[in-house]
Amino acid sequence: MTRPGQWRTFWRGKTCLQLVRGVMVHVWPFSIVGRLFYRLRWSKPCYQIINRQARRVFDSIPQPLHPRSVEAVQALNTDGIYRSSVDALVHDADLFHELSHDAQMLLAGQDIQRKIRQRYNPHDAKWYVVRAIGHRANRPSLPSSFVRFFLHPQVLSIASTYLGLQVRLNYTDVWHNIPVREGEPPISAEFWHRDHEDKRVIKLFVFLTDVDETMGPFTYVRRSQVGGEFGHVYPAIPPIGRYPEQDALSQLITGTPLPSVSCVGPAGSIILCDTSGLHRGGRSVTKPRIVLVGVYTSNAGMDAARYALPRSLPHEHLSPAAKFALYS
Template sequence: MIARRRRWLRDLPARMALKLFNRPRVRIMLGRKYGKALYIHQPALPSLTGIDAKIVGALEKDGIFITTIEALGLANGDRVVGEAKALAESFAQEAHEQIAKGEVFTFVPPDRVIDYPSIYLLGLQDRLLDIAESYIGLPPAYDGVTINYTVADGREVSTRKWHRDWEDRRMLKVALYLHDVDEGAGPFQMIKRQDTMQNDHDGFNYELADHATLVERLGPSYADDIISCCGPAGTVIFTDTARFFHRGKPATARDRMAIFYSYFAQNPRHPFLCERTGMPRGDVVRLTTALPQRQQSAALWRKRLSIALRIIPPAGL
């Protein structure tokens, strides 16, 4: 109870800021600024070809594209899978202990992930930034990486319920499976019907969605468009978790281990609801100091915010 109260107090400034940003006059102003920014940046968007263009086209149409780390040919891809899998496996016992104590969302602690720079830096490769920028329509912010460990307890709680992410109007999540994932291992699922009731005109309200909510938002046949992303180790999923409802299906037969990389615009609509990977800002600075300007701008996106926005502590996971 005390811990819950502390989390509520910690997140209170961000919740209050979200209410302010959704007042009618404020949200209309923000929407106009957003539309203008998209228009100005449009000529500078990357020109994509091959599979990269197909990824962005699929994201625009259905909000998802599934491929493999081999097909993408990302530098150090195999190394990242190996390192992240070893980290996740070493965390397995701790994850089970946390679940037994009542935790609902378990992930490898960021201070352990940061000891393997290749895992973090993979998300800053130009190809991924090009894809993110082309889809988002603005210079992309990189919100880091998490290694999620889903215990096969069958519970439909937290991110295992249908929801939409709250950082921005559009987002890109890139998931990478560290082992074979079937229906019993809790695959990532999404519904390829955009929730058109969330926008700058009508406002943004976030909640975990039950069947009745999904029927209201997406129509009674929404289940026909559920995509269950099963696949072997090395499967890569590109998806927009802001425009589309998604979840981790409750795992029942075996635990699931996966990496998640996160992107949104460098001036996101809700910066106080970002930084959900928990990575210390000092470590991010250390890892990116020697990188090109584009990578630094993506990773250190908070520097572009106004002072008023920078002083609002981000909400927790």
């Protein structure tokens, strides 16, 4: 790909704020000021100031943790990743089926189906990932099942207890990953990287389809999260995360005790992980891989989306933790 082509791919699908940040970080001489600004923004004193409210709310709200949730927090602290199922995490036998139904309704939209048929998303650098919601200027309304799951007391308590402050729901969506043919170009998520949204980033994935090794499962290096045993290996650089030299990292993973786990499983499986740790997605070469994703950050998290509630769920019915998570 030519250099202009690389730049077009890099900028495609970005919001105005992301474009400005990209210029401030990547384009000299703006990058001199931009990189200094973000280093200061995520320095310990500034980070604590930005998250004053989040810590106050966390201290004022009971954090109900069931035994399975305690296990999740312990796994995140130790390994940076926890795997379970929707039913086991929230003790609601019907919720996964409602999530799956509502996700399919979102994916049934005309524009979404056109992208799936064309096998291409022209508005995203991740060309084979079709997002049902995406980043919109207005506040898209979330289905009630999404609100019940992603703002569930157990989910919010796990993420908040792990971070030590009350979390925000930074982003949620349905991702339809189109199967890729031989020779088609890769996307950035296929390479080992650390995410950029915050110092520590909790991502929650729900498998809406069975996922096997041919479908590009999510892969994670255990104990590579910030503060973990391997957190020092190619640490993130704010505000761009980190894409280390791939061959060198692959040699480390295969030639040293760096422990990676490939997350396959049946529909209904979940992954909770801190994507400040080293991880990568993959390309499916057989069948579509459809997942729900939720991203939780501190108040300092970047690129946060704003969401509206469905009419069937009044704002006053939300818990204090859920209201805070929705920036409301």
